[in-house]
Amino acid sequence: MNLVLSGGTVVTTLDPPTVTSADVTISGGRVSAVGRSTASDDDATLDCAGCVVIPGNVCAHHHLYSALARGMPYRLDPPQNFVQVLQRVWWRLDRALDPDSVWLSAWTGGADALLSGTTTIVDHHASPNAVEDSLDGVGSALERLGARAVLCYEVTDRDGPDRAAAGLEEHRRLVKAMRPLQAAMVGAHASFTLSEETLAECVRMAGELDTGIHVHVAEDEADERDSLARFGKRVVERLAEAGALTDRSLLAHCVHVDQREAALIHEAQAWVAHNPRSNMNNRVGWAPVAALGNRLALGTDGIDGDLFAESRTAYWRAREADASVGPEWAIARVAASARLAGALCGDPLLGRIEPGAPADLVVLDYDPPTPLTSQNLPGHWVFGLSSRMVRDVLVAGETVVRDHRLARLDETELRARGREAAEALWRRMDEIDAHPFEPVGAAG
Numbered sequence: 001m002n003l004v005l006s007g008g009t010v011v012t013t014l015d016p017p018t019v020t021s022a023d024v025t026i027s028g029g030r031v032s033a034v035g036r037s038t039a040s041d042d043d044a045t046l047d048c049a050g051c052v053v054i055p056g057n058v059c060a061h062h063h064l065y066s067a068l069a070r071g072m073p074y075r076l077d078p079p080q081n082f083v084q085v086l087q088r089v090w091w092r093l094d095r096a097l098d099p100d101s102v103w104l105s106a107w108t109g110g111a112d113a114l115l116s117g118t119t120t121i122v123d124h125h126a127s128p129n130a131v132e133d134s135l136d137g138v139g140s141a142l143e144r145l146g147a148r149a150v151l152c153y154e155v156t157d158r159d160g161p162d163r164a165a166a167g168l169e170e171h172r173r174l175v176k177a178m179r180p181l182q183a184a185m186v187g188a189h190a191s192f193t194l195s196e197e198t199l200a201e202c203v204r205m206a207g208e209l210d211t212g213i214h215v216h217v218a219e220d221e222a223d224e225r226d227s228l229a230r231f232g233k234r235v236v237e238r239l240a241e242a243g244a245l246t247d248r249s250l251l252a253h254c255v256h257v258d259q260r261e262a263a264l265i266h267e268a269q270a271w272v273a274h275n276p277r278s279n280m281n282n283r284v285g286w287a288p289v290a291a292l293g294n295r296l297a298l299g300t301d302g303i304d305g306d307l308f309a310e311s312r313t314a315y316w317r318a319r320e321a322d323a324s325v326g327p328e329w330a331i332a333r334v335a336a337s338a339r340l341a342g343a344l345c346g347d348p349l350l351g352r353i354e355p356g357a358p359a360d361l362v363v364l365d366y367d368p369p370t371p372l373t374s375q376n377l378p379g380h381w382v383f384g385l386s387s388r389m390v391r392d393v394l395v396a397g398e399t400v401v402r403d404h405r406l407a408r409l410d411e412t413e414l415r416a417r418g419r420e421a422a423e424a425l426w427r428r429m430d431e432i433d434a435h436p437f438e439p440v441g442a443a444g
């Protein structure tokens with residue numbers, strides 16, 4: 001049976017911005033036609049009059065494991081820098097996770113993403129005291145919700161060699177039992193918590209699994225200082241020499257890369273995930289976005305799953321620094337995130353609404369107050385659209401959000417379970433000290 005999204009204003013692609021009035025016909029999980037529908041009586045119809053239909057957004061860098069941190073108490077001395085944020089907050093939270101809270105974190109963060117119009121999540125997972133089967137937990141929660149995902153485990157030496165080895169092995173388990181709508185990368189934390197041996201193992205695993213490496217790069221100056229002190233080279237040079245910089249690598253942040261590193265990234269055609277809200281929240285600085293090229297995608301770094309909010313902030317932060325930046329730059333970043341996901345999932349039409357493309361679609365309750373055209377879509381995006389307008393969401397043709405609510409399961413019960421798990425998680429965190437791991441290299 002076909003499903004016809006009828007009577008909407010359809011954004012067929014964000015790059016270049018293209019708007020048309022059309023019905024969208026879906027069959028077998030894919031878009032089969034865009035234009036005047038010739039629906040038969042057997043076809044189901046979703047009335048989209050007065051709505052805008054867009055390709056589903058992609059979050060290019062997420063940490064679903066942090067979803068139960070919202071509103072958690074903090075009782076240690078306030079962190080003074082980024083490394084202390086990790087030591088006192090995130091490296092305590094990740095060690096407090098157990099299999100149940102891993103599942104509920106992924107469910108909570110995944111639900112938030114879908115309800116915000118994000119259909120694909122590129123996740124970076126860490127749960128050092130519950131490594132084994134953790135990606136299966138994340139994958140199972142996202143499968144239940146109906147989201148598309150690219151998963152990996154954050155390999156690091158900060159919790160000792162056994163956990164580094166377990167983190168690596170977790171990728172093999174993931175690939176052996178891969179769920180539909182999911183793909184794998186090899187996750188690595190960041191240069192400053194990786195030995196030469198462990199980094200080499202990550203590169204070897206990426207080769208074995210035929211995928212790329214997803215790693216934090218120069219999020220804070222401390223990452224560069226550590227690499228210079230330990231190896232006499234900058235982070236991206238280190239990654240390139242280790243074989244970790246390819247056209248399938250995904251580098252999160254890149255705030256402190258210099259021109260030579262930006263050139264290496266460009267040469268390798270690696271992807272970069274820009275996370276402006278997280279960077280502002282952690283006071284790590286602003287990435288040199290102009291130098292990072294057209295493979296610059298957008299992530300939320302665990303803040304939430306809302307790419308409307310992230311792309312707006314990306315625009316305003318870039319605009320504050322450079323008056324020549326326009327809204328079209330921001331939505332080209334959203335388009336780049338979809339191209340990244342398309343490359344990782346082997347589905348190059350992801351992020352477009354055209355025949356053959358996967359039917360990952362979002363229906364926005366947006367009856368524009370001014371004319372909406374291909375030319376001015378970027379202005380509507382940055383100044384008008386928001387996740388509160390997300391009415392319906394489809395992933396691979398399946399309705400996963402219907403009329404602002406999750407369609408496939410009862411939210412109420414799982415939200416109650418999530419709140420209970422959060423309280424227990426916060427209690428366990430209270431028993432865990434700041435992480436002792438320190439990067440090398442003194443602050444300048």
Ligand SMILES: [Zn+2]
Nearest residue numbers: 063216252301
């Ligand atoms: Zn991150």
